Amino acid sequence: VAGGRRAGPVTSLPVWSRPMDQVWCVTSDGLRGCSPQEVLHLAEVIFARTEGNPMFGMQFLRGLMHDDLVTLDWDQFVWTWDIPTIQSLAHAEDMASLIVTSLARLPQDARNVLAVAAVVGTTVHVNLLRAVMHERKSKSGPALDPLFVIDSLDAALSVSQQEGMVQSTGPDVYRFSHDRVQQAAYSLT
DSSP states (O other): OBTTBOSSOOOOOOOOOOOHHHHHHHHHHHSTTSOHHHHHHHHHHHHHHHTTOHHHHHHHHHHHHHTTSEEEETTTTEEEEOHHHHHTSOOOSSHHHHHHHHHHTSOHHHHHHHHHHHHHOSEEEHHHHHHHHHHHHHHSSSOOOHHHHHHHHHHHHHHHHHTTSEEEEETTEEEESSHHHHHHHHTTO
C-alpha cells in the first residue's frame, strides 16, 4: 500500500438487501419446527430493523436469542417470542451499534483477538494472528506458553465464527464477515 492506494485491482461486491419474503423464509428455516405463518410477524420486525440486510438480520436474531426474547421451550420443543416486547426495544441508530452490541456479548478473549485481527486486515492467517497475539501478550506481562496462545486463539476464533463475526476462507485463514464488523472490532483497540 503506497500513498493510500492498493497495489492491484480492488473489486467491490455489493450485498443487496433481501426482500421481505426471503427474510421470512430464512427466519422460518432458522426456527425449525415453526410454520412460515407463525414466524411472519417476527420476520417483519427483523426486516424493518435491518432493512433486509442478511448479515445484520442474523445478528439481530442472534441478539434476540441472547437476550432471551426468542427462546426454545425445551419441554414443548417450540420457539417462543413476544412481538410487542421485541418491537418496544430501542431502535438501533445504525447497523454499527448493532455490531458493537454483538461484539460486547463475546467473551473478552474473543474481543481481544478480533481487535488484533482488525488491525492486521480484512483477512488474516492464524499463524500471523498467533504471532501478533503472542508478541502482544509477552510485552504486557510474563512470557506466555505458546500452547496457551494457541488454545485461547482457537477458542476465540471458534466463538467468533459461531457468532457470525468471521468466516473461515481456507485452512487457518479467516476474514471478517463484513467491513462494519472489522470497523467495530478495530474500535476496540
